Amino acid sequence: MLTEVKIKTLKPKEKPYKLFDEKGLYLFVTPNGSKYWRYDYRYNGKRKTASFGVYPEVSLKQARQKRDEARASIRQGVDISQKKKKTEEAIYFKTIAMEWLQVRQVEIKPGHLKTIKCRLNKYILPNIGDKPLREITKSDISHIIDTLRKIGQIETARRVKQIISQVFRFAMFRDLTDKDPTIIYKLPPCTNKKHMPAILDPDKVGELLRKIESYRSYIVKNALLLLSLTFVRPFELRTAQWKEININEAVWDIPEEKTKTKVPHRVFLSRQAQEILKGLKNLTGTSPERYVFEGLRNKPISESTLNKALRSLGYNTKTEITSHGFRAMARTLIHEKLGYPPEVIEHQLAHKVPDRLGEAYNRTKFYMERKEMLQAWADYLWSLKGSSKRSSKNIK
Structure with missing residues (x-):
């Protein structure tokens, strides 16, 4: 018999395989790691198979309940496969897609939701929206995906399939x-994975910081400087509110609804970061609910505003540096120049990557190391910013 512990530890293999529970119920594991509940039964002397959903959306307990209900229906002379086919015939893809979207929209950020809606309306619904679920075949999927592949939109094709x-x-x-x-x-396989451009040469980092400091907008200038000091995700920076920040205790606690990993994230504020925030507090800090980097109509500045500023400073945001590239810059230079271990850096980046002990991110792990690292990073950046006449390669 299967157990929840056993199911969670199952690994994909080169070919699909089955793991049996009891009374015809089993788990079908595909090479990509997906786990599907299947139930084999006999009806009028013929062997048939029914599907009970996907694990973990359908738990072991729920799958067993579905199996018991199916067994009861079969004893009453009902072929559960034919019953399901009639249900499928009445449901169109567009109908279920809209219901799925309604559930998902409370879990994802507005920008991502907008992208999903765009892909649905542009690539998916015009092709299969008016088709019953039962009639959608591999050929329908191939037509949508291959059309995108032929014009070089490989990553879009991957997302649409998803x-x-x-x-x-x-x-x-x-x-x-x-x-x-x-x-x-x-x-x-994806052979051209997209990487955010970043500046990794210390002398050029110093030049970048000096250019940022000369930028005309006080709000945008300080947003980019704080981004370099904290290397949070641009969305987390742009939507930061004063209620998240405690300058006196030198911490910024980003709530789970704003993080990519849906886990609260703590940022330790260096002396340089505190000075920037003290200056901004005089401008936008009149209420805990206000955005630190407030734009027009009391809304946060947009990511395009940050990238536009970088372009106006002479940088190509496709090949040189983008607002997201400050993270790669910090990860590389903190390790190579300051010597901090990758697991400490990854925790401060809020990546869900297990450390050497196999422990996933938690916001209080490496507390002192991360606090010390962010101050060392700030000191290093500010030394680069002030090194206009001497080489920064000698700064360790």
Whole structure:
């Protein structure tokens, strides 16, 4: 028999495989790691298979309940596969996609939600929106994905396939279908993974900071300087509110609803960061609810504002530096120039990457090391900023 512990530790193999529970219920594990509940039964002397959804959306306990309900229906002379087919015929992809989107919109950020809606309306719904779930085949999926691949939109194709798959998994969880046709469509491995451009030469970092300091907008200038000191994600910086920041205790606690990992993240404020925030508090700090980097109509500045500032300073945001590139800059130079271990840096970056002990991120781990590291990083950056006449390569 299966257990929750055993299921969680299952690893994908080169070929799909099955793990049996009891009374016909088993878990079908695919090479990409997906785990599907299946139930084998006999009806009128014929062997048939029903699907009960995807793990972990459907737990072991729920799958067993579905199996017991199916066994009861079969004893009453009902073929559960035919019953499900009739249900599928009445449900169109667009209908279930809108229901899935309504559930997802409370979990994701507005910018990402806008992107998903755009991809649905532009690439997916015009092709399969008016089709019943049961009639959507691998060929329909291939047509959508291959059209994008032919014009070089490989990453978009990957994301579109992911959206279609999530809609089908949502339908499977609700017992509205027993298949996800995207599973059998394989995209080639991504060979050109996108990396955010970043400046890694210390002398050029110093030049960048001096240019930022000369920028005309006080709000945007200090946003970029604080981004370099804290290397948080641009969204976390732009939407920072004064209620998150305690200058006296030198900490900035970013709430889980603003982080990519959905886990609260603590940023330790260096002396340089505190000075920047003290100056900004006189301008936007009149209320705890106000944004630190407030733009027009009491809204936060946009990410395009930060990248536009970098372009106006003479930088190509596609090849040289982008607002997100400050993270890569910090990760590389803190390790190479200041000698801090990767696990400390990764924790401050709020990455969900296990450390050498296999422990995932928690905001209080490496507390003292991270606090010391951010101050050392700030001192290093400010020394680069002041090194206009001598080489910064000798600064350690």
